[in-house]
Each structure stands twice: as structure tokens, then as C-alpha cells.
Amino acid sequence: MLDPDHRDVDVVDAQWNFYVNDLLISMQSAEEGIRMAEQLRHVTTLGGFRLTKWASNSMEVLESIPESERHKGVKEIDLECKPFPAERTLGVKWDLENDQMVVVIKHFEKKGSATRKDLLHVISSVYGPLGFLAPFLIRPKVIFQEECRRKKGWDEAISDSNEVWWQRGLMELIHLTDFKMPRCYDPRGARATPFQLHHFCDASQVAYGVVSYLRISDGTGDVRCTFIYRRAKLVLLKQLTIPRLELFAAVLAVKVDETLRHELSSDTGRSVFWTDSVIVLQYIHNTERQFHMFLAN
Structure with a gap:
């Protein structure tokens, strides 16, 4: 049951941003973030739960959170001074100061040959x-x-x-x-809709994959394209022809598109798929002949 004084924030949407016992959510402004945090803390308290370890890249949002409920790394810092510390979010390091996701590579040393x-x-x-x-x-x-x-x-x-x-x-x-990598897809805060998803797929004898970009227009002709997802898979031990592997890559691109559309909360418009394989394009546009079972699937 929601607090009747805070019905302007849709807390129901936040349930899709919980991962086990962690909440990861983005808001368009500090004001929305403050209202969302306040209402989330109120709603979970009604169910006997207490949200703690809060962290944010916004000083205004952090100031609205009691110090006892902030994350350890931001609990004792002077919010009027920078820099913010870096925190871990779902296994990925988050640089609060620059609002960037950091991939940490562990140093590896070994004497002799690798195994x-x-x-x-x-x-x-x-x-x-x-x-x-x-x-x-x-x-x-x-x-x-x-x-x-x-x-x-x-x-x-x-x-x-x-x-x-x-x-x-x-x-x-x-x-x-x-x-x-920048955490925010569009730092300008553009609300233009619909966005577009562009997927580029390709294959070789050893691997195939897809990389996806989000194309954002602010309505004035200014367009921004940002990386959103990449996935690569090894070819199976059983050797396959390049056309079939190119088809694998195209199928993977479609699956990635379905996943991203399900996960993105923004209104995405059309999806555009790119491939340099003419054979795959002929497979897709064919309407006259019946394929063998492998290609049909």
C-alpha cells in the first residue's frame, strides 16, 4: 500500500529493478530520485524490510538519506567536497565521481608455461x-x-x-x-521517443557475435549512439560452414534484441539488424522454397 501523499512516483516499476537483495535504479533528476528513495523506504518498511547501504552519484539524493542507512563508503564523506568513492554494484565497480562503470582486471603472474x-x-x-x-x-x-x-x-x-x-x-x-564505460546512455537527459536499437552481427570460423547500440535523438536533429550490449560465442567443436555461422550470428542478434527490449524501460521504436552476409539476407527474405530442417529452425 502506497503513501497517499506520494502517488506522483510509480514505485511499482521499481520491483523490476531488484536483483535478489540489491536495488539498482536510475531516475531522470535528483528530485525524482529523492522521491523514489523516500517512497521505497516507506513501502518496504510497511512489509517489515529496511533498505540500507544507499549509494548515489547525486549529492542531493545522498543528503536525503539518513547517514546510518548510507553505504559504508559514502557514510562519512563530506558531501560538499569531492571526490566520491567507487562502489561495487552487482559485481561491477561503479565510479560515483564520474558516473562510470569500471571493469577490474586482476593482475596475473605465473612462472613457467600456462596450463x-x-x-x-x-x-x-x-x-x-x-x-x-x-x-x-x-x-x-x-x-x-x-x-x-x-x-x-x-x-x-x-x-x-x-x-x-x-x-x-x-x-x-x-x-x-x-x-x-559511461553508465548513463544519454547524459543530456533527452526524453525523445522512440529510441532505436541497432544490432551488428558477424561470424568467423572460430566465433560469432553481436554488438548493440542505442540510437537516441533529442528531437532537434541531434543524434547520439551509445554502446549498450555485446555478446560473443565460440563455434562448437563440430565444424560448420561460414554461411551457417553467419546465420547463427543473425539468430543471436534477434535473441539479444528480445532481451534488451524486455529489460529497457524506455520506449524503443524500431530495431535495425546489420549483417554483411548476402546469403543470410537471402535466407531471411526467402518465401518460395522450403529449407532443410537446420535452416528452417
Whole structure:
């Protein structure tokens, strides 16, 4: 039951922004953020729950939260002075000062040749749910897949050729320490609708993937395109032709589009899919012949 004095904020929408016991939500202004925080704290209190560990990149919002309920990192700072600390949000580091998401790369050192266990350790230690670093993780994953084909033990050294590529890939990851991406899709605060989703898909003999961008227009002809999601997958051990892999990439793009449309709260208009495969385009536009089961599916 909502407080009748605060019906101007739709708290019901906030339920879709809870992940287990964490809430991650964005508002258009500090005023909306203050009202949302106040009403969320009131509604959860009615159910016997207390929301704590609040953090925000807005000083006004933080000042509206009792100090005892703020996150440890922002509890004792002087809100009139900067910089803000960096906090972790759902496993990703959030730079409150610059409002950026930071991907942390753990430093990895090992004497001697790498093993399959080392490869898996490094690959698993890099966490980026939106696919920031997908292009840089493909090489280690391909090497790991090739070593799996060799059917050697987890503690056996990888091949000399893969060791060279592994060291190159490891250096690339190390150079990406504290890689940052803007959290906000459009800092201008444009409310123009509808937005557009553009998906670019492609494939090779070892991997295929899709990268998605959000195209935003403020209604005056000023257009901003921002990265929103990237996903890459290795090709199965069973060899497939390039046209079929290009088709896999196109299907993946459609699945990504469905996921993003479900997750985005903004009004997205048309989705545009891009591919450089003429064969895939012919598959999609074909209406005259019946395909074999693989292509039909």
C-alpha cells in the first residue's frame, strides 16, 4: 500500500529493478530520485524490510538519506567536497565521481608455461555482464577450446604456439585495467521517443557475435549512439560452414534484441539488424522454397 501523499512516483516499476537483495535504479533528476528513495523506504518498511547501504552519484539524493542507512563508503564523506568513492554494484565497480562503470582486471603472474587451469582462472576472473571486454576474451577462450581438443590434463602445459598467443592476450587484458564505460546512455537527459536499437552481427570460423547500440535523438536533429550490449560465442567443436555461422550470428542478434527490449524501460521504436552476409539476407527474405530442417529452425 502506497503513501497517499506520494502517488506522483510509480514505485511499482521499481520491483523490476531488484536483483535478489540489491536495488539498482536510475531516475531522470535528483528530485525524482529523492522521491523514489523516500517512497521505497516507506513501502518496504510497511512489509517489515529496511533498505540500507544507499549509494548515489547525486549529492542531493545522498543528503536525503539518513547517514546510518548510507553505504559504508559514502557514510562519512563530506558531501560538499569531492571526490566520491567507487562502489561495487552487482559485481561491477561503479565510479560515483564520474558516473562510470569500471571493469577490474586482476593482475596475473605465473612462472613457467600456462596450463588449462590457468586459462580458465583468468577467463573466469574477468566479469563484465554487458560484454565490455568480449573481444578481448575471445582469444583466451579460443586457446582454451583448442587445448580441450588435445585432451591433456588440467596441469599440463599448453602448446608452444598457444603459449605465444596466450601471452599476447594476457598483455591485452592487463592493459585494460580499470577500463571505464559511461553508465548513463544519454547524459543530456533527452526524453525523445522512440529510441532505436541497432544490432551488428558477424561470424568467423572460430566465433560469432553481436554488438548493440542505442540510437537516441533529442528531437532537434541531434543524434547520439551509445554502446549498450555485446555478446560473443565460440563455434562448437563440430565444424560448420561460414554461411551457417553467419546465420547463427543473425539468430543471436534477434535473441539479444528480445532481451534488451524486455529489460529497457524506455520506449524503443524500431530495431535495425546489420549483417554483411548476402546469403543470410537471402535466407531471411526467402518465401518460395522450403529449407532443410537446420535452416528452417
